[in-house]
Amino acid sequence: MEPSCDLEIDVNGKEVFLVDKKILSSFSGKLGKLLSKAAAAAVTRPLRVIFHDLPGGAEAFELLARFCYSHGEVALVTPANACTLHCVAHFMGMAELSSPSSPSLISQTEKTLQGIPFWSWPEILGALKQCQEFLPAATSAGVLGKLLDSLAGRIASPLSAASPSDDSSPESSGFRFSCDTGCSASTKNSGSHHRLWWFEDLSCLNPSAMEKAAAAMVSRKMDHAAISRFLFYYLRVRVSAADATPPEKRKAMDAVVGLLFSLDRCSVTCKGLFGILHICSCLNPSKLCRIRLEKMIASHLDQATLDNLLVPSPLVFFLAGCVSPPRLRRVGDLMDLYLAEVAPDSSLKAEKFASIATVLPDAARVNSDGVYRAVDIFLEVHAAALSEEQRARICGAVDCGKLSPASSRHLAGNSRFPARAAVRPSQRRYPAEDLAGRRRSGGGEREQVVLYARKLEVSEEETEKLRVHLRGMQWRVAELEKLCRRLQGQMRKMTATGGRSRTLPRLCS
Incomplete structure (x- = not known):
């Protein structure tokens, strides 16, 4: 029929x-x-x-x-x-x-x-490309797991003979923003050349399929440095594709940042993260993607350079967790260079400059010469537009007790700084000088009493100096009171949260 x-x-x-x-x-x-x-x-x-x-x-x-x-x-x-x-x-x-x-x-x-x-490598890759169009069905049917397991096994095997010509290696494709700046020797030496042939082959997968392939590599205990190098390469290829739409680029960025966030810290390079940050300035990634990128950059910030920071981006950085003193000092030096670089910008708002200058804890700066130089440049450019309150807040970023003798002399004669700030260097030196003078005199308590019992004949110039010194002491007391109130508030917060360790504040807003 x-x-x-x-x-x-x-x-x-x-x-x-x-x-x-x-x-x-x-x-x-x-x-x-x-x-x-x-x-x-x-x-x-x-x-x-x-x-x-x-x-x-x-x-x-x-x-x-x-x-x-x-x-x-x-x-x-x-x-x-x-x-x-x-x-x-x-x-x-x-x-x-x-x-x-x-x-x-x-x-x-x-x-x-x-x-x-x-199956041969082209057969596995071709099947995976087909399955990426219906990933839920391929997953429920059990096909995707078999393909990914075989794919990861081929990549992880050092004896794999499926390597194409060296031309497909990312090292020869103009990709440079992450592979040559590692935070340890393992980043540079791992992922040897026999593992690079698959970069270009897997770059044709969509973000969802690539995520599953990378997760299979991680489960196979593959070197995280090789995986991170592939992820940087994949993002560069997907973002630079002429036919890629902005939503597709954002999806690729979200996937790559999420995977990098799950890898070991030392397998992700500082230069590569700032490369992603540069791409972020052109896209609008998800909130979770931004937070993860900020945290990763924060953990590598001590390895950054001034050129890395000079990237237009709406993102903010976080100095999170317990940062070791040496790393924190390197971050402090970097921020002083950054402040000096952006200070001449006439469009930079005083509030933003002050927030960046004061965000780091005192332990981040052994010497305040760098931040003093940046503040001096900012005051020179923006002096006419600053209120007295703004000027005081910006000058408060300079710890005059950490200035070198040369910077202290420069500050004493700097008319751009308020008078109360200009006398801050002497507030800590005078007691020491008095003590040294007394020790040199070799006198005891009786001699001091006779000294102060004499009639003081003070010149008009010395009187003015004493008056300025007194105003400086009063200002210093007011500053210490503010600091004490702030510390009391922080102690109350720490007590309320069970005494957990406090994360450091935002780098900028």
Whole structure:
């Protein structure tokens, strides 16, 4: 009997097939259930079934229909289509009607999939490219896990002979922003050249498939430095693609940053992170992506250079966790250089400059010459636009007790600084000088009493100096009171949170 065309099947809204409902329903449990419901409802009009998100689309459904029409006698399954056919067979419920006595597409595809460990690299990569279009179906059918396990095994094997020519290595493709600046010797030496051939091959995967492939590499205990180098390369390729849309670029960035965040700190390079930051200035990444990038940059900030910081970006950095004193001092030196670089910018607001200058704790600066130089430059450029309160806050970033003698002399005669700030260097030196003078005099308590009992003949110039010194002491007392109140507030917060260690503040806002 000739097969009829009594059923229309719309595949993903792209193509319509006219098929014999009895033939297909005899192999597809899903289709059989749909048709039985229509028969129970006594539907008389022509039947039409619409499938959304059918794995493999029209091409896969055509192969499935050929299998059904030939009653399983046509050999269709090859490594090129085994994964797609296996997924579409599961989607159509063909496993429900399979039996040892009847031909089964599921059993044929499973037999082919058992040979995945022996497939060639192009066959594995081609199958993975197909599966990335229907990842949920490939995952539930168990196909994706087998492919990724074999893929990671090939990459991790030092004896793999699937390496293409050296031209596909990222080292020869103009990619430079992360691979040559490591935080340890392991970053430079790991991921040797026999592991670089797969960079270009995997860069064609979409972000979702790439995430799963990278996770499989991590589960295989692959070197994190090699994985991070691939992630930097992947992001560079995806962002620079001419046909990539902004949402696709953002999705790639979110995926790469999330994976880098899960790797060891020393496997991720400082230069590479600032390369991502540069890309971020052109995109609008998710909030989670920004937070993760900020935390990673914070952990590498002591390795950054001034050029790294001079990147226009809406992001802020965080100095999080317990930072060791040597690293914190390197960050302090870097921030002083940064402040001196941006201070001449006439569009820089006083509030932002002050927040950057005062964000670091006192332990970050052994010497205040750098921040004093930056503040002096800022005051010179912005003096006319600053209020007295703004000027005082900016000058408060300079700890005059840490200034060198040369800077202290310069500050004493610096008219751009308020008078109370100009006398701060002498406030800590006078007691020491008095003590040294008394020791040199060799006198005791009696001699001091006689000294102070004399009539003081003080010149007008010395009187003015004493008056300025007194004003400076009063200002210093007021500053210490403010600091005391601030410390008391912080102690109350720490007590309220159970005494946990306090993270350092934001670098800038």
